[in-house]
Amino acid sequence: MSKEENKDKLRVYEYAKSLNMSSKEIITILKRLNIPVNNHMSVMENNAVTHVEQFFKDIKNNAAAKRENSGRNDTPVKPPVKSPVNSSAPASAGGSQTPKTPAGEGSGQRGEQGQVQGNNNSQVINKNQQEKQVSMNNKPNNSNQATSSSGTQATQERTNRPSNGGGQGARPAQNSSGQPNRSSAPSRTPGQGSSSQSGPSRQGTSGPNRSAQPQARTASTGGQGQSQGQGQRKGNYSNNNGNSNNNSNSSRPGQSGQRRFDDNRSGGFKNNRGGKGGRGGRGGQQPPREKIDNTPKKIIVRGNSTVGETAKLLHKDASEVIKKLIALGVMATINQELDIETILLLAGEFGVEVEVKIAVEDDRFETIEEVDEEADLLERPPVVTIMGHVDHGKTTLLDAIRSTNVSSGEAGGITQHIGAYQVEINSKKITFLDTPGHEAFTAMRARGAQLTDITIIVVAADDGVMPQTVEAVSHAKAAGLPIIVAVNKIDKPDADPDRVKQELTEHGLVPEEWGGDTIFVNVSAKQKIGLEGLLEMILLVAEVNEYKANPNKRARGLVIEAELDKSRGPVARVLVQHGTLKVGDAFVAGNCFGRIRAMVSDKGRRLKEAGPSTPVEITGLTEVPKAGDPFMVFEDERKARSIAEKRAITQRQSDLGVNTRVTLDDLFQHIKDGEMKELNVIIKGDVQGSVEALKGSLEKIEVEGVRVKIIHSGAGGITESDVILAAASNAIVIGFNVRPDPQTKATAEQEKVDIRLHRVIYSAIEEIEQAMKGMLDPVFKEVIIGHAEVRNVFKVTKVGAIAGCMVTSGKITRSAESRLVRGGIVVYEGKIDSIKRFKDDVKEVAQGYECGITLDHFSDLKEGDIIEAFIMETVEPK
Numbered sequence: 001m002s003k004e005e006n007k008d009k010l011r012v013y014e015y016a017k018s019l020n021m022s023s024k025e026i027i028t029i030l031k032r033l034n035i036p037v038n039n040h041m042s043v044m045e046n047n048a049v050t051h052v053e054q055f056f057k058d059i060k061n062n063a064a065a066k067r068e069n070s071g072r073n074d075t076p077v078k079p080p081v082k083s084p085v086n087s088s089a090p091a092s093a094g095g096s097q098t099p100k101t102p103a104g105e106g107s108g109q110r111g112e113q114g115q116v117q118g119n120n121n122s123q124v125i126n127k128n129q130q131e132k133q134v135s136m137n138n139k140p141n142n143s144n145q146a147t148s149s150s151g152t153q154a155t156q157e158r159t160n161r162p163s164n165g166g167g168q169g170a171r172p173a174q175n176s177s178g179q180p181n182r183s184s185a186p187s188r189t190p191g192q193g194s195s196s197q198s199g200p201s202r203q204g205t206s207g208p209n210r211s212a213q214p215q216a217r218t219a220s221t222g223g224q225g226q227s228q229g230q231g232q233r234k235g236n237y238s239n240n241n242g243n244s245n246n247n248s249n250s251s252r253p254g255q256s257g258q259r260r261f262d263d264n265r266s267g268g269f270k271n272n273r274g275g276k277g278g279r280g281g282r283g284g285q286q287p288p289r290e291k292i293d294n295t296p297k298k299i300i301v302r303g304n305s306t307v308g309e310t311a312k313l314l315h316k317d318a319s320e321v322i323k324k325l326i327a328l329g330v331m332a333t334i335n336q337e338l339d340i341e342t343i344l345l346l347a348g349e350f351g352v353e354v355e356v357k358i359a360v361e362d363d364r365f366e367t368i369e370e371v372d373e374e375a376d377l378l379e380r381p382p383v384v385t386i387m388g389h390v391d392h393g394k395t396t397l398l399d400a401i402r403s404t405n406v407s408s409g410e411a412g413g414i415t416q417h418i419g420a421y422q423v424e425i426n427s428k429k430i431t432f433l434d435t436p437g438h439e440a441f442t443a444m445r446a447r448g449a450q451l452t453d454i455t456i457i458v459v460a461a462d463d464g465v466m467p468q469t470v471e472a473v474s475h476a477k478a479a480g481l482p483i484i485v486a487v488n489k490i491d492k493p494d495a496d497p498d499r500v501k502q503e504l505t506e507h508g509l510v511p512e513e514w515g516g517d518t519i520f521v522n523v524s525a526k527q528k529i530g531l532e533g534l535l536e537m538i539l540l541v542a543e544v545n546e547y548k549a550n551p552n553k554r555a556r557g558l559v560i561e562a563e564l565d566k567s568r569g570p571v572a573r574v575l576v577q578h579g580t581l582k583v584g585d586a587f588v589a590g591n592c593f594g595r596i597r598a599m600v601s602d603k604g605r606r607l608k609e610a611g612p613s614t615p616v617e618i619t620g621l622t623e624v625p626k627a628g629d630p631f632m633v634f635e636d637e638r639k640a641r642s643i644a645e646k647r648a649i650t651q652r653q654s655d656l657g658v659n660t661r662v663t664l665d666d667l668f669q670h671i672k673d674g675e676m677k678e679l680n681v682i683i684k685g686d687v688q689g690s691v692e693a694l695k696g697s698l699e700k701i702e703v704e705g706v707r708v709k710i711i712h713s714g715a716g717g718i719t720e721s722d723v724i725l726a727a728a729s730n731a732i733v734i735g736f737n738v739r740p741d742p743q744t745k746a747t748a749e750q751e752k753v754d755i756r757l758h759r760v761i762y763s764a765i766e767e768i769e770q771a772m773k774g775m776l777d778p779v780f781k782e783v784i785i786g787h788a789e790v791r792n793v794f795k796v797t798k799v800g801a802i803a804g805c806m807v808t809s810g811k812i813t814r815s816a817e818s819r820l821v822r823g824g825i826v827v828y829e830g831k832i833d834s835i836k837r838f839k840d841d842v843k844e845v846a847q848g849y850e851c852g853i854t855l856d857h858f859s860d861l862k863e864g865d866i867i868e869a870f871i872m873e874t875v876e877p878k
């Protein structure tokens, strides 16, 4: 036994459960007995069980002694019954018991050894049996005990009862007396006689449920329930009371009396009861025992749940549920998870109706793909973002469209800035996002927020394609969105729309009239020329792409922007993408939750509901979400709150977690895992020529079916926009003779974007190739130790140029490598020749100090240049 037990590692909670007691009670007892115990998961060593059983036994003995004094002795009667009962029962533990009193034991936990004490009866019994019994009994008893366990009194009472049970109705009183009630009740029940059995037991069941029942049985058996409770735990009890036990129990073969209590009761019950019918008297008491059947009519199931949780839902005791499960052919422990199907079956057994509400992956609701029936999908307005080079007229165009195309019904409203607005043309709506610019657009995309359906690239006809125009095109393409080019400022005398077309052709946007598929529209935002044509083209693209959504479901969408309003609290401007958002809806936005208190449209009108593609400003949030956060409506605020909390935790964890973006260091792993089909790369170089050369070479690389895809390239320093695009497109950035500025560098670090800087085309190509082959084994990593700004340049014959510098960050050391950066471009890389403070050569100069620096064989220094000092550190291979 003990061995087995050890194997099983009987835990406190299991042991407690076997006794129908709480872990806390067992822990309290263990502590009282000075047996070390930590918590409910602590292992119950054999000797601990023995001690606990002894503890019960002592209590019982005391009670018995008292009883004896009082002269009662019902027990005797039962004896016969008991032993039999017990023995059998136990043995079977699970199985056997069932037969007897279903209620019982069920689960028979691990037996305790305790039994030993079981003594009297026990002896007869086999240890094993005992053990089992114990468990079984225990449960039953436990209930009683449980209550009592803690309190001696209680115990006593019970004890009494049992005895009473044996014969006297008097006991009832006792029952009433205490918590024990429940348990007591049961016991009595038993008492009442076999006849009653069924009745009682049930009651028992219902109430404290199982526990009750078990006891009941015991009681019956034993006659004196009380003891049993504990009895089981160890025969001790039983024994003590033993008497009784024996009696009743005896009936049950197996039970050897020890558990008398149990035995008695239970055994008695079932078996004997008949005999004891007399006790029926007690029956009178039954009423109290009868537990109110609080089985719910219906429960809501939101997914798999453990036996314990399901029992709670059903207002049943876990053992009762376990027993039902066994009957259904499912062997489960209290912590075992049940799938919905099993829960349905189980609930059916209890006559409980189940409503299954499948929990969306609640806390990651933005990943849920809802598939709507084609018939439920209705056309929705397209959502448009305007991008383009600075000063090409994005804002003017947005304003012009907004002021001229307000639907008649809405005219007159007070225009609100809510991050987006809708216009109507030909009875169709178009939603424009109010924040122009590809940085904002891609920043949202980097966060997984895809708000836009169509992009409009604005190009000033007098200025032509500029760097940010190219960026905008790359960003739109990277997002896979249709592009319409608005050639703006055509009112200007030097406007040259054809030049714009020509230049964009070089970037893959070929006008329809030239055989391509890009729509170009000439407009003048200022003069409001061509706006209608532009809107019609948007509708045309929308028609082709058939943007649809199901308005008849709960709303979900994205936060466009949010802020804390002094008078209204957190305010969020959201774009409803699916379903219909209604006032009063409980929702989660990012890690925040709330209930829609009020909704206002872009025309300043209060809305009661907002359908797909509608931008609205909402109040009723508890906190301020972030732009790009997803939002979704949930059935109630409680649920919304718990999801928001879960999301906050998940986010904290992922913030601490590992980089999910691709880097050259883990590229091979991604490729090996089959996660990548192409490696997105952004190339920035000092001159267009080298960018093109690098681009051409990289595009030729193909390793194991994975190719390099250049999603953006250009001449100039690495900008934040490049990093954001890389983050949104899971790309790496290659800088050829260029450097990121500090802000860009910080963003790259934050976004975990891998930037690789090279001065030789060949090394850039080789690095990518090696990384794709998994052969990249960087031995050194560059660590920048400081920056110094050149404030003056002194030319000294024979020495060359001395840069009068201010160390602006970190430190500059003479042993460090250096590079000279001018306007984001690296113009020199090499050794530092000397560092002087006043006239003295020094080894290093720290931030905030001035110094004179000469670079090894380089004297083309200019004011404003930045000297970057770095060292090469060995890198642990990943």
Ligand SMILES: Nc1nc2c(ncn2[C@@H]2O[C@H](COP(=O)(O)OP(=O)(O)OP(=O)(O)O)[C@@H](O)[C@H]2O)c(=O)[nH]1
Binding pocket: 388, 389, 390, 391, 392, 393, 394, 395, 396, 397, 436, 488, 489, 490, 491, 492, 523, 524, 525, 526, 527
């Ligand atoms: N002549 C003429 N001027 C225009 C037109 N559209 C815009 N402008 C002018 O161009 C300048 C820049 O316009 P904005 O709308 O601010 O340009 P933007 O692209 O939003 O600029 P940023 O917000 O700085 O990126 C303003 O002075 C406008 O009045 C146009 O169609 N014709």
